[in-house]
Amino acid sequence: MKNHFLWICLLFLIGVSSCKSLQEKGNDQFLSGQYQYAINSFSQILADDPDNKEANQIIAESYRLSNRIEDAAPYYQKLVDEDPTFESYYRLGLSLKAQDKDEQAKEAFEKAKGFTQDETYLAETQRQLEAIKLSEGIEDYWPNHVLANYKDLNTAGPDYAPVISEDFLYFTSGRQASGLYPADGSPYTKLFRARAEGLRVDVSGAQALPEFKNEEGLNQAAIAISPDGNTIIYARGNSTSDKDLPETALFVSYFRGGGFTQPIWMPVNEDETWWNSTPAFSADGNELYFASNRPGGFGGIDLYKATKLANGDFGNPTNLGPNVNTPGNELFPRPMADGKFFFSSDGHPGYGKLDLFVAEKDGSGAQVIKNLGENFNSTKDDFSLFFTEYPKAGFISSNREGGVGDDDIYFFEDKTPKPKIINVLLNVFTKQRVAGEEDAVLEQARVVLYDSLNKQAGGDFSNTNGRVRFTLTPDSDFTIIASKSGYFSKSIPYTTTGKTPDISTLVQDVTNITLDTTIVLDQLVLDRSIVLENIYYDLDKAEIRPDAAIELDKLVQILKDNPAIRIELSSHTDDRSSDAYNQDLSQRRAQSAVDYIISQGISVDRLVAKGYGESQLIVENATTEEEHQTNRRTEFKVIEIQQ
Numbered sequence: 001m002k003n004h005f006l007w008i009c010l011l012f013l014i015g016v017s018s019c020k021s022l023q024e025k026g027n028d029q030f031l032s033g034q035y036q037y038a039i040n041s042f043s044q045i046l047a048d049d050p051d052n053k054e055a056n057q058i059i060a061e062s063y064r065l066s067n068r069i070e071d072a073a074p075y076y077q078k079l080v081d082e083d084p085t086f087e088s089y090y091r092l093g094l095s096l097k098a099q100d101k102d103e104q105a106k107e108a109f110e111k112a113k114g115f116t117q118d119e120t121y122l123a124e125t126q127r128q129l130e131a132i133k134l135s136e137g138i139e140d141y142w143p144n145h146v147l148a149n150y151k152d153l154n155t156a157g158p159d160y161a162p163v164i165s166e167d168f169l170y171f172t173s174g175r176q177a178s179g180l181y182p183a184d185g186s187p188y189t190k191l192f193r194a195r196a197e198g199l200r201v202d203v204s205g206a207q208a209l210p211e212f213k214n215e216e217g218l219n220q221a222a223i224a225i226s227p228d229g230n231t232i233i234y235a236r237g238n239s240t241s242d243k244d245l246p247e248t249a250l251f252v253s254y255f256r257g258g259g260f261t262q263p264i265w266m267p268v269n270e271d272e273t274w275w276n277s278t279p280a281f282s283a284d285g286n287e288l289y290f291a292s293n294r295p296g297g298f299g300g301i302d303l304y305k306a307t308k309l310a311n312g313d314f315g316n317p318t319n320l321g322p323n324v325n326t327p328g329n330e331l332f333p334r335p336m337a338d339g340k341f342f343f344s345s346d347g348h349p350g351y352g353k354l355d356l357f358v359a360e361k362d363g364s365g366a367q368v369i370k371n372l373g374e375n376f377n378s379t380k381d382d383f384s385l386f387f388t389e390y391p392k393a394g395f396i397s398s399n400r401e402g403g404v405g406d407d408d409i410y411f412f413e414d415k416t417p418k419p420k421i422i423n424v425l426l427n428v429f430t431k432q433r434v435a436g437e438e439d440a441v442l443e444q445a446r447v448v449l450y451d452s453l454n455k456q457a458g459g460d461f462s463n464t465n466g467r468v469r470f471t472l473t474p475d476s477d478f479t480i481i482a483s484k485s486g487y488f489s490k491s492i493p494y495t496t497t498g499k500t501p502d503i504s505t506l507v508q509d510v511t512n513i514t515l516d517t518t519i520v521l522d523q524l525v526l527d528r529s530i531v532l533e534n535i536y537y538d539l540d541k542a543e544i545r546p547d548a549a550i551e552l553d554k555l556v557q558i559l560k561d562n563p564a565i566r567i568e569l570s571s572h573t574d575d576r577s578s579d580a581y582n583q584d585l586s587q588r589r590a591q592s593a594v595d596y597i598i599s600q601g602i603s604v605d606r607l608v609a610k611g612y613g614e615s616q617l618i619v620e621n622a623t624t625e626e627e628h629q630t631n632r633r634t635e636f637k638v639i640e641i642q643q
Contacts, residue, residue: 007027022044023042026038027245034183035182036066038062039062042058053078059072060076065183066544067381070353070380072095076092080102084115085115086118088114093128094128102172106132109129124538127327131347131350135350140374141372142391144415148411149404149409150408150409150410154408155173155174155175156406157174157405158186159171159407160384161221161332161384162386163223164388165225166434167195167196168194168207171191171352172221173190175190181596189219189363190220192206193210199388199394211253215236215240217242220234220236222332226285232253233266233279235277247272247273247275247276248275267313268313268315270294275602277290277292280502283335283336289304289305301330303320303325303331303343305317305320324369334385336390340624342385343356343359344382348371350377350378351378356376356382356385358372366378376412380608381399381407384396394411396410418509420510420511421509421511422510424513425470426472427515427517428468428469430466430484430518430521431466431518432522438443443466446482451477452476457472474628479492488558490621529635532551532636534548535551537632542589552596556601564641564643565640565641566607567606568610570598570634570635571590572611572632574617579614583614583615584611590610618630
């Protein structure tokens with residue numbers, strides 16, 4: 001950012017006598033803050049005397065003080081070659097750093113340390129070295145945000161600090177300038193506005209601010225408008241008139257009686273010799289954030305916050321502290337309603353000069369500062385962030401290479417690719433078991449889908465084909481429950497994990513995957529026995545074996561799915577022992593099975609254990625082991641359906 005409102009201007013009476021020498025003229029220009037004129041004058045001296053120390057010194061400092069330190073490197077290099085000092089090496093390092101020449105900058109900073117014992121200077125030089133090191137690990141804060149120059153809006157002069165209020169884009173521009181700012185030779189800036197809808201700006205309709213008149217012969221910039229649109233605060237300064245205020249200050253205009261008042265100097269400036277600029281309102285309009293070089297800060301320019309008073313003024317400014325502020329410069333605050341605080345700084349680790357940063361809370365509640373990354377920042381000045389749609393779209397300002405002119409307005413958008421979508425279309429077919437077969441369609445069965453949190457995710461009745469369709473998400477677990485009057489309800493687990501393609505291989509935005517599953521329901525008939533397969537016991541034992549427990553778990557699930565039924569669980573033996581022995585063994589086995597089911601959470605009131613011994617043989621006069629096995633069985637039957 002050029003120094004329209006950034007650097008302190010030493011304003012003295014201008015009026016250099018034509019009889020003065022070129023060197024005297026250049027010195028007067030430098031002392032009066034006319035840095036560009038001083039550069040022009042001393043460049044003429046260097047043309048004849050390239051080693052002139054004073055000329056190199058003043059040109060280097062003129063570039064630095066007009067925020068063009070990257071252009072000062074060859075002049076600081078001359079100074080360190082001829083008469084090295086801490087100051088010349090340190091500022092050479094800053095100039096090289098601003099050009100993104102990190103290795104050369106580190107070399108200059110290391111050499112600077114050899115020319116001083118001052119602990120403050122040594123600490124600041126070490127901070128610059130650490131900042132270069134830290135900048136190597138910066139990650140993009142929003143990696144898919146894309147920045148573009150708003151070419152139709154920008155001019156050859158400065159254009160920056162855009163904000164939107166009530167469908168208008170307000171911004172600072174050097175267009176229609178009536179003179180040049182002598183500090184850097186750029187046009188004086190004024191306030192403009194154009195109709196806008198989000199990022200779309202009616203560039204052809206841009207006009208000078210109609211709320212109040214721009215003044216001539218000074219810079220007006222960095223506008224802030226209250227959330228209700230009734231208060232305008234902006235920075236005004238850099239006048240060369242000895243009748244004007246000596247420094248940049250904040251001015252305010254209020255909407256009164258159908259129009260805005262004439263802007264007036266704000267008490268929050270506190271002192272006419274302090275630099276105050278880059279204002280911004282909090283989301284509720286009750287706080288004013290701004291930048292100032294007032295005494296008591298942590299560096300060149302710091303960020304402050306002032307609270308609205310009962311009379312509508314803002315007072316009692318407080319410094320935002322050393323976590324946000326650095327020995328460098330912090331400007332262009334942008335507080336957001338979610339607590340995140342965006343700003344520009346050349347003191348935190350970055351890519352060159354001013355970079356965009358965010359202060360936010362980490363997981364422990366501590367405030368951390370993050371560089372927005374190289375898709376927002378460059379080796380030049382990047383500043384003045386404003387969101388049109390937080391955090392997806394908005395504007396910034398930058399004087400980076402490749403722009404239209406000086407400071408340019410850029411817009412950004414979130415270009416995160418739309419996620420590929422996979423829909424799992426699950427066909428659930430309901431069937432019934434008839435005469436031992438499972439292929440008979442069961443229509444009008446109620447089918448309900450539950451997610452992994454046992455929350456209902458769908459439900460319907462099966463159609464005449466016995467089908468219900470659900471849309472499921474990939475890599476998820478579900479439970480499907482089917483029920484119908486006169487049938488045992490049944491639940492089955494279903495997962496989509498591993499049943500869909502790798503999303504990274506998909507081309508289409510939406511891919512549908514169709515899967516099928518079937519639920520077979522058994523008729524629920526009172527007193528009809530149902531054999532439980534594979535329930536085996538050790539010889540002359542009643543304890544439940546692990547393989548039997550697996551089969552009994554299926555009965556447990558039936559009881560859970562059908563909470564209204566009460567069952568009798570029966571055990572049967574073959575006829576190869578005495579009646580009394582077989583009766584006792586079967587009762588013990590039936591009770592053992594019931595006890596296991598109770599242990600799985602089923603109420604004892606829903607279960608009856610009954611041993612029948614050899615009284616209900618299926619195969620009379622069995623002779624083969626297979627026939628005896630048929631007789632040795634475990635069954636259950638529904639003996640009651642509770643209403």
